[in-house]
Amino acid sequence: MMSLQKATLFALYAVLELAEDTERQLSASEIAERYNISTNHLAKVLRDLGRAGLVESVRGAGGGYRFCGNAKRTTLLDVVELFEEVGAGPSNGIVQETNAGVALSLVMDEIEAITYATLQSISIETMLKLMRRRKPTERQLPTGLFRAV
Amino acid sequence: MDAAQHKPGYNLVYIDDHKINIRPAVKEDLPVVVGLDERTTGLRKPEYWDDLFVRYGNRKDSRFFLIAEEGDTLLGCIFGEVRSWEFNSVPCGWVGTVSVEPDLRMGGIGTILYNEICRCFRHAGVQKVRTMIPRDATDLMSFFRAQGMMAGPFIQLETDMEEEG
Numbered sequence: 001m002m003s004l005q006k007a008t009l010f011a012l013y014a015v016l017e018l019a020e021d022t023e024r025q026l027s028a029s030e031i032a033e034r035y036n037i038s039t040n041h042l043a044k045v046l047r048d049l050g051r052a053g054l055v056e057s058v059r060g061a062g063g064g065y066r067f068c069g070n071a072k073r074t075t076l077l078d079v080v081e082l083f084e085e086v087g088a089g090p091s092n093g094i095v096q097e098t099n100a101g102v103a104l105s106l107v108m109d110e111i112e113a114i115t116y117a118t119l120q121s122i123s124i125e126t127m128l129k130l131m132r133r134r135k136p137t138e139r140q141l142p143t144g145l146f147r148a149v
Numbered sequence: 150m151d152a153a154q155h156k157p158g159y160n161l162v163y164i165d166d167h168k169i170n171i172r173p174a175v176k177e178d179l180p181v182v183v184g185l186d187e188r189t190t191g192l193r194k195p196e197y198w199d200d201l202f203v204r205y206g207n208r209k210d211s212r213f214f215l216i217a218e219e220g221d222t223l224l225g226c227i228f229g230e231v232r233s234w235e236f237n238s239v240p241c242g243w244v245g246t247v248s249v250e251p252d253l254r255m256g257g258i259g260t261i262l263y264n265e266i267c268r269c270f271r272h273a274g275v276q277k278v279r280t281m282i283p284r285d286a287t288d289l290m291s292f293f294r295a296q297g298m299m300a301g302p303f304i305q306l307e308t309d310m311e312e313e314g
Contacts, residue, residue: 072255075291113284118300121290129297 008083010037010045015079016131018055018067019124025064045083052082071128077119087116160265164257167219171265174206174214174226181223182216182248189248201228205245213269217249217258225249227262229280231273238303241277242270247292254288263296281305 004012013035018026028046032039046065049055054069080086094108095101160171174182179198187193205214211231217224227247233240244266249258267278279301282289 117284117287117290120287121294123291123295126291126295129295133297 004080005084006037006041007045007048008080010035010042011049011079011083012076013037014042014046014049014065015054015067015069015074015124016127018065019069019071020128020131022067022071025058025062025066027064030064048082049079052078054079069124071125072123074124075120076122076124076127077116079124080119086119087112162261162265164261169224169258169261170218171261172216172218174202174216174228176202176206178216178223178226182226185223185226185248185250188251201245205230211273213266215262215265215269217262223250224253225258225262227259227266229266229270229278231270231275236303239275239277241275241279242267242273244278244280244293247289259292260296263292 014031017031017034018024028043029039032042046055046057050057050065054067054074055065056068057063057065077086094104096105162169162171179195179202183193183195183198186198202214205212205228212228213230214226214228216226225248227244229242229244231240231242244263247259247262249262270278278298280293280298282293284290
């Protein structure tokens with residue numbers, strides 16, 4: 001089972017929190033407090049996200065970070081790959097020269113491929129939809145982009 | 150799907166200022182659908198679409214082949230059916246494929262086609278919708294993810310069969 005490193009998880013929290021309202025600016029400490037995580041660690045992660053063009057910092061009073069990526073085009077994989085390697089092949093330590101190693105590699109390759117495809121197919125916007133679905137009482141009605149007649 | 154839906158303008162959906170009509174496919178759509186499929190997949194398959202129209206185009210109970218158009222311009226299509234498979238799978242709606250003019254993608258046309266076929270499935274009495282896509286078709290997978298689809302309880306397995314001895 002794939003487990004995310006702390007930096008990856010913090011990055012996903014930050015991106016999703018900021019992308020939920022692109023007009024809103026939040027400081028690292030505000031996000032850290034919301035998710036009960038280390039502000040220092042999150043600040044480093046936010047700098048990496050800034051270098052990747054996903055968030056930008058706004059200076060001055062009321063400053064903070066805001067999402068500046070394309071929520072439709074940015075996928076979970078885009079964020080995860082900034083902090084760790086995904087789909088790099090079978091786990092280290094498998095002895096490929098043995099029958100057992102080859103068979104294990106086949107299974108690990110399958111797991112990696114499914115993980116990669118899943119992360120690559122879910123955009124930040126889709127994640128935001130999922131988040132709203134989990135909070136039905138706070139869900140807002142669509143603003144009329146589609147109107148059945 | 151009732152007969153009234155064959156009438157132009159019966160099932161209009163607006164995307165911004167665009168008035169999109171969703172209607173069942175008719176035989177005359179096939180050359181345009183074949184062209185759209187060719188632009189999308191790089192393969193020209195008129196026989197495939199003819200056969201599909203025979204099986205899906207004239208059915209109104211459990212098989213659906215829908216077209217999105219603006220005026221006389223075909224923008225996209227979708228087909229699917231209600232069916233049940235073995236291994237204790239309850240009947241559900243299956244989306245066969247959805248195709249939208251490449252330069253109009255990300256504009257909501259696929260979504261209104263998907264919503265309409267889901268409405269047809271619900272009318273046919275099922276609550277679930279499924280599809281099956283290649284893992285490397287990430288654009289298509291992203292589309293279905295954006296509609297709220299998650300990995301289902303079934304997993305596709307395959308192998309090359311050994312030659313008979």
